Amino acid sequence: MLETLQNLGLGFQVALAPGVLWYGFIGCLVGTLVGVLPGVGPLAGISLLLPVTYGLDATRALVMLAGIYYGAMYGGSTTSILMRIPGEAASVMTCIDGYAMARKGRAGPALTIAAVGSYVAGTVSVIALMFLAPPLATFALRFGPPEYFSLLLLGLLVLAYMNSGSMLKGLAMAALGLLLGMIGIDQMSGYFRFAYGVAELGDGIGVVPVAVGLFGLAEILLTAGQPNPPEVIRPRLRDLLPSRREWREANAPIWRGTVIGFLIGIIPGSAHVISTFVSYAIERKVSRRPEEFGRGAVAGVAGPESANNAATSGAFVPMLALGVPGVPVAALLLAAMMVHGVTPGPLLIQQDPRLFWGFIASMYVGNVILLILNLPLVGLFVNLLRVPYPVMYPIILVCSILGVYAVNSSVVDVWIMLGTGVLGYLLRKLDFETAPIVLGLVLAPMMELSLRQALAMSAGHYAIFVTRPISLTLLAVGALLVALALRPLISRTLDWRSRLPAET
Amino acid sequence: MTVDRVAGVALVVIGLVAVWESRAFPLGTLHRPGPAYMPLLLALLLIVFGIAVFAMGGGARRLLEVGWPEWRHAAAIFAACAFAAFGLDRLGYRLTMAVVVGLLLLGLERRGWALGLGLTVAMAWGSFYLFDTLLRVPLPRGPFGL
Numbered sequence: 001m002l003e004t005l006q007n008l009g010l011g012f013q014v015a016l017a018p019g020v021l022w023y024g025f026i027g028c029l030v031g032t033l034v035g036v037l038p039g040v041g042p043l044a045g046i047s048l049l050l051p052v053t054y055g056l057d058a059t060r061a062l063v064m065l066a067g068i069y070y071g072a073m074y075g076g077s078t079t080s081i082l083m084r085i086p087g088e089a090a091s092v093m094t095c096i097d098g099y100a101m102a103r104k105g106r107a108g109p110a111l112t113i114a115a116v117g118s119y120v121a122g123t124v125s126v127i128a129l130m131f132l133a134p135p136l137a138t139f140a141l142r143f144g145p146p147e148y149f150s151l152l153l154l155g156l157l158v159l160a161y162m163n164s165g166s167m168l169k170g171l172a173m174a175a176l177g178l179l180l181g182m183i184g185i186d187q188m189s190g191y192f193r194f195a196y197g198v199a200e201l202g203d204g205i206g207v208v209p210v211a212v213g214l215f216g217l218a219e220i221l222l223t224a225g226q227p228n229p230p231e232v233i234r235p236r237l238r239d240l241l242p243s244r245r246e247w248r249e250a251n252a253p254i255w256r257g258t259v260i261g262f263l264i265g266i267i268p269g270s271a272h273v274i275s276t277f278v279s280y281a282i283e284r285k286v287s288r289r290p291e292e293f294g295r296g297a298v299a300g301v302a303g304p305e306s307a308n309n310a311a312t313s314g315a316f317v318p319m320l321a322l323g324v325p326g327v328p329v330a331a332l333l334l335a336a337m338m339v340h341g342v343t344p345g346p347l348l349i350q351q352d353p354r355l356f357w358g359f360i361a362s363m364y365v366g367n368v369i370l371l372i373l374n375l376p377l378v379g380l381f382v383n384l385l386r387v388p389y390p391v392m393y394p395i396i397l398v399c400s401i402l403g404v405y406a407v408n409s410s411v412v413d414v415w416i417m418l419g420t421g422v423l424g425y426l427l428r429k430l431d432f433e434t435a436p437i438v439l440g441l442v443l444a445p446m447m448e449l450s451l452r453q454a455l456a457m458s459a460g461h462y463a464i465f466v467t468r469p470i471s472l473t474l475l476a477v478g479a480l481l482v483a484l485a486l487r488p489l490i491s492r493t494l495d496w497r498s499r500l501p502a503e504t
Numbered sequence: 505m506t507v508d509r510v511a512g513v514a515l516v517v518i519g520l521v522a523v524w525e526s527r528a529f530p531l532g533t534l535h536r537p538g539p540a541y542m543p544l545l546l547a548l549l550l551i552v553f554g555i556a557v558f559a560m561g562g563g564a565r566r567l568l569e570v571g572w573p574e575w576r577h578a579a580a581i582f583a584a585c586a587f588a589a590f591g592l593d594r595l596g597y598r599l600t601m602a603v604v605v606g607l608l609l610l611g612l613e614r615r616g617w618a619l620g621l622g623l624t625v626a627m628a629w630g631s632f633y634l635f636d637t638l639l640r641v642p643l644p645r646g647p648f649g650l
Contacts (some may be wrong), residue, residue: 168560172515179522179546186539191529193539199631217585225577315617391623392509398627401588406641414589418582425578429570430507448542460535
């Protein structure tokens, strides 16, 4: 404990040095501005700006990249709340209630709560990261293909169970998303599935075009031609900050989201995407006013935003402790380390403690910088809502098309965005939720690969899923959820007495 | 006919199409799944869900109650976006976006000429400068260098 605190002191010496602090600030600022661009998420932001760091030393480069990442995540939340366009899969849940809050004139509070929730979650999870990185990394290594499959299946069941609407319709949308995720090259056999000769579909359907289409474009198609277009919002100064009631409503979801996000984030793989969906589902389930979700519930913004930020720190656990990239962004950061001559791995903490602890401390400092930087910007962002909707939506469309195209420089992605935009428009007309489609799309490749790898490990025996303790536990929780969901149906069927006509 | 029944039918149709298309790949076995295994499983699951949604959809909102007051606008916006997708590689980014924004602001929303033209130029050339020049994201240039 004392040694960790001493090392942290060393880290803060590094992170707070004027030269390093300056690059952290630049990273946060640039990351926020890039992340605000619709369709450009944190991964795209880091990819675009990685070459800028080549001329810097390793510490400054990593601090700047981490700042870009945090900044892009917050910027992505801004477009989710103001325009209902998610920059990445993890921002999808913020779109739902964040945008609804904005349309009710509460954009400032939504942005503020997102910023504060991200700060709290990021700070707490960095502290947890410091003390828990080695043992948590060891636990994370015990996750193999059977555990991944069970976890992802559980994630889908949790989402469906906690869906306030029909569980059946939620599962149907998740199945549709999973089926869409089957498009592309099969990783085990190399078969080109459902691509119909379109080479760009080899890597499958991208999450960004689908998310932008289902949420951003669909919203424009639904809203632009309404007889009564959305009112222009002219926020007053006192409307920029949350009320006391909103702070109270955000408090518990922020802490819950932090814990959920961090625990899920430490698991290598894109499982951290589940954290925002699970957080949203839990908040809706425990809320005293679940009917508010989808209509501007504060908890619907606070929980997922905190979970997203905490999962980010959790995702750095395997990267820092073991040199294993748990998520694509961590892979980019590892690549940046190698470009600067740093060898990532379990010995990094001993070989270069200044870099290791400086990076940890810079994550904390970055959270503070973002809070200081973005709270004043809330007023600027909210003023975008003064623009009349008939003028705003063409701008949003251009940014969306550009953001989607920029990911892979592919027109196919733009067509995918169009197709899913129409799909989202029709689904909302038919009273279906579209968020499960995005989750299914993200999880499908991992689920299939995990299933087939697990069967390969066990020579085809399905018992592997129940003989490994972690997998068995996850499946048991999933079975419990299904049983709980079916309990009302079973009770109604068995309670035949209540359906007998009254005796005369 | 209710919205759930329409959706249920649509889900069944999608599932059937996926089942049909999955014939092209090896199914494998239960213990060694092939590339068609998971798609077929999901397609069958989708069909089951579609039938269930249809069966339980009698109490849902009636299809005729769904209003479509915005459909013409939506169709025009979709057409503009389709033009953008079609024209990006052929006409170049700036010209394509200028046409799209101009059509939407001036043709569909009937905004003033000054605002419409100003925004058209600003969005098309401004976004090109930001992404192509500053962020070094290559954007397509058409036959006229636009």
